[in-house]
Amino acid sequence: xxxxxxxxxxxxxxxxxxxxxxxxxxxxxxxxxxxxxxxxxxxxxxxxxxxxxxxxxxxxxxxxxxxxxxxxxxxxxxxxxxxxxxxxxxxxxxxxxxxxxxxxxxxxxxxxxxxxxxxxxxxxxxxxxxxxxxxxxxxxxxxxxxxxxxxxxxxxxxxxxxxxxxxxxxxxxxxxxxxxxxxxxxxxxxxxxxxxxxxxxxxxxxxxxxxxxxxxxxxxxxxxxxxxxxxxxxxxxxxxxxxxxxxxxxxxxxxxxxxxxxxxxxxxxxxxxxxxxxxxxxx
Amino acid sequence: xxxxxxxxxxxxxxxxxxxxxxxxxxxxxxxxxxxxxxxxxxxxxxxxxxxxxxxxxxxxxxxxxxxxxxxxxxxxxxxxxxxxxxxxxxxxxxxxxxxxxxxxxxxxxxxxxxxxxxxxxxxxxxxxxxxxxxxxxxxxxxxxxxxxxxxxxxxxxxxxxxxxxxxxxxxxxxxxxxxxxxxxxxxxxxxxxxxxxxxxxxxxxxxxxxxxxxxxxxxxxxxxxxxxxxxxxxxxxxxxxxxxxxxxxxxxxxxxxxxxxxxxxxxxxxxxxxxxxxxxxxxxxxxxxxxxxxxxxxxxxxxxxxx
Numbered sequence: 001x002x003x004x005x006x007x008x009x010x011x012x013x014x015x016x017x018x019x020x021x022x023x024x025x026x027x028x029x030x031x032x033x034x035x036x037x038x039x040x041x042x043x044x045x046x047x048x049x050x051x052x053x054x055x056x057x058x059x060x061x062x063x064x065x066x067x068x069x070x071x072x073x074x075x076x077x078x079x080x081x082x083x084x085x086x087x088x089x090x091x092x093x094x095x096x097x098x099x100x101x102x103x104x105x106x107x108x109x110x111x112x113x114x115x116x117x118x119x120x121x122x123x124x125x126x127x128x129x130x131x132x133x134x135x136x137x138x139x140x141x142x143x144x145x146x147x148x149x150x151x152x153x154x155x156x157x158x159x160x161x162x163x164x165x166x167x168x169x170x171x172x173x174x175x176x177x178x179x180x181x182x183x184x185x186x187x188x189x190x191x192x193x194x195x196x197x198x199x200x201x202x203x204x205x206x207x208x209x210x211x212x213x214x215x216x217x218x219x220x221x222x223x224x225x226x227x228x229x230x231x232x233x234x235x236x237x238x239x240x241x242x243x244x245x246x247x248x249x250x251x252x253x254x255x256x257x258x259x260x261x262x263x264x265x266x267x268x269x270x271x272x273x274x275x276x277x278x279x280x281x282x283x
Numbered sequence: 284x285x286x287x288x289x290x291x292x293x294x295x296x297x298x299x300x301x302x303x304x305x306x307x308x309x310x311x312x313x314x315x316x317x318x319x320x321x322x323x324x325x326x327x328x329x330x331x332x333x334x335x336x337x338x339x340x341x342x343x344x345x346x347x348x349x350x351x352x353x354x355x356x357x358x359x360x361x362x363x364x365x366x367x368x369x370x371x372x373x374x375x376x377x378x379x380x381x382x383x384x385x386x387x388x389x390x391x392x393x394x395x396x397x398x399x400x401x402x403x404x405x406x407x408x409x410x411x412x413x414x415x416x417x418x419x420x421x422x423x424x425x426x427x428x429x430x431x432x433x434x435x436x437x438x439x440x441x442x443x444x445x446x447x448x449x450x451x452x453x454x455x456x457x458x459x460x461x462x463x464x465x466x467x468x469x470x471x472x473x474x475x476x477x478x479x480x481x482x483x484x485x486x487x488x489x490x491x492x493x494x495x496x497x498x499x500x501x502x503x504x505x506x507x508x509x510x511x512x513x514x515x516x517x518x519x520x521x522x523x524x525x526x527x528x529x530x531x532x533x534x535x536x537x538x539x540x541x542x543x544x545x546x547x548x549x550x551x552x553x554x555x556x557x558x559x560x561x562x563x564x565x566x567x568x569x570x571x572x573x574x575x576x577x578x579x580x581x582x583x584x585x586x587x588x589x590x
Contacts, residue, residue: 053295095448098382098383099380099382099383099385099446099447100380100383101366101378101380101383101385101386101389102362102365102366102369102370102378103369103370103371103374103378103380104365104371106371116371118370119365119369119370119371120359120362120365121357121358121359121360121362121363121365121366122357122358122359122362123356123357123358123366123385124297124298124299124358125297125383125385125447127294127295127296127297127298128294128296128297128299128444128447128448128449128452129294129446129447129448130294130295130448131292131293131294131448132293132294133293133294133295135295136295137358142358142359143358143359222291225293226293227291227292227293228291231291233448235382235383235446235447235448235453236382236383236446238442238445238446238447238453238456239382239384239442239446241445241456242384242441242442242445242446242456242458242459243442243459244456245442245456245457245458245459245460245505246434246435246438246439246441246442246459246460246463248460249438249459249460249461249463249464249501249505250434250438250463252501253318253434253463253464253467253498253501256494256497256498256501257318257319257322257467257494257497257498258322258326259493259497260490260491260493260494260497261322261323261326261327261490263493264486264489264490264493
């Protein structure tokens with residue numbers, strides 16, 4: 001049933017990695033709708049992945065995490081690949097918004113995070129801040145770009161292109177509260193099937209206040225290169241310490257300079273050396 | 284039991300490279316020069332005025348050149364003013380984001396340029412017409428406030444790096460202080476370099492040599508603090524990995540002349556030292572090494588985290 005999309009309500013993705021088959025339909029749909037060019041990466045030789053990473057022109061990326069066991073596993077226990085369609089997490093507490101100096105990164109009426117291309121000046125502070133390595137410069141437009149959660153489609157009442165194209169419903173779009181309920185039920189189902197290591201990532205407030213694109217993972221978050229809750233911290237945490245260190249150094253530096261002025265250079269030179277006699281000078 | 288829990292970093296590098304490196308270098312020197320110039324003029328002797336003017340002469344072009352480099356580093360340089368004015372439709376107005384040192388720093392740079400420009404013109408007026416523009420208590424207040432802004436300029440760049448999710452940068456709180464201390468020692472070295480052929484500034488050079496040594500001790504302490512904080516976060520190995528270790532060693536080597544008094548007249552006291560000191564001054568070896576160390580320190584911090 002199509003989702004009724006209304007401004008003022010929080011929307012997002014629930015990505016169930018247990019049913020991802022790595023078809024990359026999401027990547028293609030994303031590129032088609034957002035008119036992102038195909039990029040020639042050459043042959044990466046990295047498993048079945050030839051996209052490599054999320055960047056300014058790849059806003060969906062199916063990760064193929066090689067997890068082939070050394071020994072033959074029993075029936076149902078083999079996990080040769082962890083598959084995950086990665087995307088911007090549209091964090092509730094977004095590091096990129098935290099550090100954007102131009103106000104280019106805004107929160108939309110659908111509670112998603114959007115970079116205004118006409119405002120961004122390409123300072124790349126958001127790239128340094130994003131803990132998921134999502135944002136990058138689009139070399140054609142020379143501004144920072146990432147998944148918009150199909151902002152334009154949402155405004156037109158349509159679900160995002162990737163979710164629409166996903167053949168296994170690994171990517172589900174909807175109101176955040178409904179998705180969270182679905183995710184809890186799905187997790188219980190997967191656990192009941194015997195995959196005890198399955199877990200939800202970003203569905204609650206522990207990670208950046210809750211992710212608008214959250215995941216059911218089949219392994220621990222680190223395996224997918226996702227920071228655990230303790231490491232999911234905002235860049236602004238270092239403002240206080242950094243500025244205090246700066247002020248402390250300035251005060252010590254000031255005292256040092258005043259000391260040097262008062263002692264007129266005795267620190268570096270030691271005791272004032274005698275002036276050498278100039279040759280030919282009158283006795 | 285694990286004593287050190289490594290912080291996981293999955294953030295991608297912002298690719299801040301050469302423009303940013305030289306901007307950080309110039310910001311440190313400009314900040315240090317304005318600060319030292321103010322101290323020399325208002326808390327030194329009349330003989331210190333000549334070097335104070337050099338400091339004020341350096342601060343403005345270094346700031347402007349730094350601002351140009353900063354602009355060139357943007358992927359959309361013509362939109363540099365978006366840092367100052369919000370161009371979001373319907374939200375036009377001034378831009379200020381206190382949670383990022385980049386925004387605070389841009390405004391500080393603008394204010395600092397104003398202080399530097401007036402002080403520059405004042406130094407010109409003193410040299411050309413023998414009359415000061417910045418006079419009395421008002422002139423002193425102007426320079427003191429300018430110095431505070433410039434101390435911020437010299438060090439906020441380190442805080443800017445820390446306020447990220449990058450490895451190394453975000454694992455330490457001491458980068459701001461480190462860059463400030465290094466900028467101050469670099470500024471003292473630069474003033475020594477620029478005043479080396481001037482007569483009548485020997486006493487001032489002594490003050491600069493002492494300051495440089497003290498600032499370098501402070502820098503060394505902060506460098507140790509940076510390394511200690513990196514141990515705590517498990518990124519020390521990355522910070523001191525080859526080939527970036529060479530930059531760290533170069534930064535350390537740059538501290539030696541100041542610590543050893545190489546830039547001073549110390550060797551005059553030894554047999555034949557007068558000749559050695561004269562050669563060193565002529566080659567300007569000591570201050571040049573200090574400045575290269577200041578540059579290497581910033582290069583180490585910038586590049587090691589992004590590889």
